[in-house]
Amino acid sequence: MSAVRIEAIHATPGYSGFFFDDQRAIKEGAVQDGFTYDGTPVTDGFDEIRQAGETLIVDVELADGSVHRGDCAAVQYSGAGGRDPLFRAAEYAPVVEGPVAEELVGREASEFLANADLLEDGEFDGDRLHTAIRYGVSQALLAAAAHDAGTTRTDVLADELGTEPATEPVPVFGQSGDDRYVNTEKMFVKGVPVLPHGLINSVEKIGEDGETLLEYVEWLTERSQELGPEGYEPRFHIDVYGMIGEIFGAPYDRDEVVDYFGALEDAAAPYPIQIEGPMDVGAREAQIEAMIELREGLADAGVGVDIVADEWCNTFEDVRAFVDRGAADVVQIKTPDLGGIHRSGQAVRYCEGTDTRAYLGGTCNETETSARACSHVALATGAAQVLAKPGMGFDEGYMIVENEMRRAVARRTREQRPTSADEVTADD
Template sequence: MRIDGVHATAGYSGYFVDDQRAIKRGAERDGFTYDGDPVTDGFDEIRRAGESILVEIELADGTRARGDCAAVQYAAAGGRDPLFVAEEYVPVVDGPVAEALVGRDATAFLENAELLEALVVDGDRLHTAIRYGVSQALLAAAAAAERTTETDVLAAALGTEPATEPIPVFGQSGDARYANAEKMVLKGVPVLPHALINSEEKIGSNGETLLEYVEWLTERSQELGPEGYDPRFHVDVYGMIGELFGGPFDRPEIVDYFAALEEAADPFPLQIEGPMDVGDRAAQIEAMVELRDGLAEAGVAVDVVADEWCNTFADVRAFVDAGAADVVQIKTPDLGGVHRSARAVRYCEGTDTRAYLGGTCNETDVSARACVHVALATDAAQVLAKPGMGFDEGYMIVENEMRRTIARRNRRRGAETTDEVSVDD
């Protein structure tokens, strides 16, 4: 099936884009916005409305396949690509990207996605958000042309055996960390609550506020959760533990604090994302290794999750090879094409590092559904509920797409088994 057209339209994403450095330096909230001056290149204000590019691939039979270009909430932070402004990049998709893809076979997903990754415009590779969104549309186009699921297209391309059970979904609360956590507990969400601990106010001057929150979360999970509810707690601290205690990161007070967090979460397992941000990849890996070693020596069973400075496939590989994390977040918009996120998940196979297929609240419903297929095709350890910070909407989108896909694949396998029995008979 031939690709006859590639079209781009500027749109919105599911949240906002924030200047993380300005926020961590103490920018004060003003309602839903922030007071103060931005400090990261490209930002003209600390919080901007999130943007996307709506990509549509037209096939020769008139079928249309979609993908959405989007970037993470904290753009241009931690080694990421610059701020993504949709109107600046729509001409790139309508022009050079379309010229490269029109006329190609839509069923050749991997070849088309790799061509996109290698495309150079004005001397530079395409912004990761463009590669992300257009590759989603290429995956959807291949699935439509082959009359199968995106999960199966990706699994066939990479030689994987897809998951047959739903991947644990990780809910994100935003700043409504109490109300949204209770919603997650009531719905029996497997991994929760993210909690958005990105300032001293939220962690406490000595870490006491986060400890109190984890204690509360444990109590509410036991009080409100469905029978047999056994969640995993996952809290993103945006480097604030490092800010609070300083380095080196196996110092006794750091380990003692993690031990206190473990006790607060008991009997549920706990993982802490982004415990520190030390400014570059090599130093971040070294600090994370030191922290893991310190926790292991003290017998503290809290897992650490790599986030800052773990953006590209090469970054994921470096963290995994060094044993710098129990879990790596694979931030889908930062890796470019969705097949690269899939390969990053696969790189964790056979190691003691689990793959969390993440992303950002600042995506769209289309990109969230595409990521479900990446998670299923690679049997990731967990997948993020997205987009948005309202929790319910993102959880519904991700969980339902996953269940829908598994049910479809099960029906097809059942039909194939029936056909085989009939032939044998």
């Protein structure tokens, strides 16, 4: 079968699954007013502290007439923690239909890695492409390559990355948003393996001395036993957005801090618990040092709470730095921040053979298209867990990610690497 070439690339501004939030303004005390916030934004690019999330819908049209989609997306807290600036879809549409299309039109769809790396490494009008563009265009390129090969996106990625795909869905991590009780009860009923995220991003939510979070973890343990299916053994994963550091301060290996983590472990028992972003000290190297200090303090005290890297761990180079230094038990690979979707797969692979597990994350502010694409990255690389996304309603994101993995696994089992492109749809 002759290779199919890329015929055209189109870009359409649209909405993402959540909102852009000015994290710095929120941490500095912006007052919530219903669903929005009162106050003045402080991060460049923001007109409001909370504003509608945007996506740029990318269609890669092939010479055989098929069209394959990817969605450019950026994280909820854009412009924070060393990330690329706020993503405005209308501003970047001409970039995708102009310089990006000029580079890709005429190239063979089968050359996924070469095509994606062209965007990852190149400069366009003297600048590197925004991570959101690299992310979305690479999703469409991956779908096009799978169509051309007559196989799944999982198999294309596995071939390019040199992996053996998972034969079962990767454990899904559900996120509750601020509705951390009702949404978590939904997770328990559905037997979600990793949960609830919790969105603990203020002193009010964690408590002046951490007491509110402790009460929440105790509730998680009790309610999971009441509502979970028979044999249910969840892993608790809570994102505290640096708030433990805010209320306790450094040094992080002192008794007061270690004892608090011990109390969290006791509250979660008999289930494991991992804490994401325990502190945010403002720069990558300082964050790594603080995380190491905390991990060593916990290890010396025999406290079995796992620490998850998030803040200042954005790019592939950041992931590598945290893993090389042993700064985390789990590292979040925040897919939109890494650029091309293959870079997320490469980051998961970098964790292989280390003491750091790979959490294939992302953001509530993505779309169903990017979430499905990430499901194939998770399967291709065997990540430790994958985020349910987009949105903060839980059910929709869980359905999208879990069902996409189940469908891909079932199809691979049925077909055992199909050879006929006639059996493939644009969604595969």
